[in-house]
Amino acid sequence: MSAALTTRARAKVNLSLKVLGRRADGYHELESLVAFAGVGDELTLEPGAELGLSIGGPLGGGLEAGERNLVLRAARALADEAGPLRWGRFHLVKRLPVASGIGGGSADAAGALRLLARLNGMSRGEPALLRAAARVGADVPVCLDSRARLMAGIGERLGEPLRLPPLFAVLVNPGVPVETAAVFRELGLQRGQDLSPAGAMPDLALPSVNALVAMLEGSGNDLEAPARRVAPVLGDVLAGLAALPGCRLARMSGSGATCFALFVDCRASAAAAKALQKSRPGWWVKATILR
Numbered sequence: 413m414s415a416a417l418t419t420r421a422r423a424k425v426n427l428s429l430k431v432l433g434r435r436a437d438g439y440h441e442l443e444s445l446v447a448f449a450g451v452g453d454e455l456t457l458e459p460g461a462e463l464g465l466s467i468g469g470p471l472g473g474g475l476e477a478g479e480r481n482l483v484l485r486a487a488r489a490l491a492d493e494a495g496p497l498r499w500g501r502f503h504l505v506k507r508l509p510v511a512s513g514i515g516g517g518s519a520d521a522a523g524a525l526r527l528l529a530r531l532n533g534m535s536r537g538e539p540a541l542l543r544a545a546a547r548v549g550a551d552v553p554v555c556l557d558s559r560a561r562l563m564a565g566i567g568e569r570l571g572e573p574l575r576l577p578p579l580f581a582v583l584v585n586p587g588v589p590v591e592t593a594a595v596f597r598e599l600g601l602q603r604g605q606d607l608s609p610a611g612a613m614p615d616l617a618l619p620s621v622n623a624l625v626a627m628l629e630g631s632g633n634d635l636e637a638p639a640r641r642v643a644p645v646l647g648d649v650l651a652g653l654a655a656l657p658g659c660r661l662a663r664m665s666g667s668g669a670t671c672f673a674l675f676v677d678c679r680a681s682a683a684a685a686k687a688l689q690k691s692r693p694g695w696w697v698k699a700t701i702l703r
């Protein structure tokens with residue numbers, strides 16, 4: 413029997429997110445600068461004849477381990493695309509809040525694909541792997557190798573990996589799950605409606621932290637306003653982050669409700685996380701580095 417394989421499913425953070433329009437099939441065209449955090453779920457695969465999943469971890473409580481779980485959907489999608497696979501029992505240690513705009517489920521699905529690729533001797537660039545990722549969810553392709561990059565289309569167009577300077581950040585989730593589809597609905601675009609033309613992917617020179625923050629200040633997250641209508645607590649989260657000493661930028665990730673703030677250095681981010689956790693003991697608060 414082969415030894416168990418393990419991977420980390422890192423949180424995705426949309427540093428910026430622009431909605432360019434809505435396609436005829438209802439999905440929205442996006443342009444987003446994505447980075448990945450040091451915090452994440454852990455996924456283990458114990459090779460065996462039966463495909464299975466068990467879930468533990470501090471935030472695993474409400475999550476079902478059935479066929480709808482993105483880990484098993486990813487495994488089934490890969491078997492559909494690549495033919496019979498060696499697989500086995502997955503165990504997920506859930507540390508990221510569910511339905512929270514940091515792609516925990518997408519990262520788990522991508523992690524499952526990475527483990528299956530390792531077990532079956534597939535390369536990361538294998539077309540069946542990429543097709544399976546795109547089938548499972550819009551955010552799964554970018555989570556496959558979890559490196560900072562520009563993402564466009566509905567997530568299927570990826571720029572080259574970017575070496576961002578380390579960003580000292582705090583992630584905050586107020587414990588209110590927000591469904592992605594509900595936020596896009598609240599945005600209110602008609603099918604086929606264009607907001608701005610899809611351009612070529614901008615060429616990002618490797619910026620300093622100052623240049624990156626300046627660039628981010630000139631952008632935003634177009635889903636923030638509709639998400640605030642769906643989950644008004646977001647106003648408190650963003651105001652709470654912006655008021656912390658050393659905060660350079662506070663913004664929502666993805667469709668929410670997780671927000672992030674960038675700080676001048678790691679002392680400031682650690683102190684900010686500590687202070688916020690003390691004043692809001694019910695919120696999920698993590699100091700981390702985004703890369």
Ligand SMILES: C[C@@](CO)(OP(=O)(O)O)[C@H](O)COP(=O)(O)OP(=O)(O)OC[C@H]1O[C@@H](n2ccc(N)nc2=O)[C@H](O)[C@@H]1O
Binds near residue numbers: 549567
């Ligand atoms: C908004 C983003 C930004 O990174 O992040 P999250 O908030 O989910 O983390 C993603 O595009 C989300 O990707 P993901 O969560 O994988 O979405 P999916 O499961 O494929 O889609 C969920 C639902 O959201 C809507 N949807 C999703 C992506 C997109 N580009 N346009 C959409 O309209 C559709 O109604 C779809 O049925």
Ligand SMILES: Nc1ncnc2c1ncn2[C@@H]1O[C@H](COP(=O)(O)OP(=O)(O)O)[C@@H](O)[C@H]1O
Binds near residue numbers: 481515519520521590
């Ligand atoms: N392994 C998983 N982890 C998290 N969510 C999952 C998982 N499997 C299925 N889901 C479902 O996928 C949806 C999206 O979850 P998630 O990726 O955490 O959020 P988001 O897309 O907002 O970043 C949730 O409704 C959740 O119930």
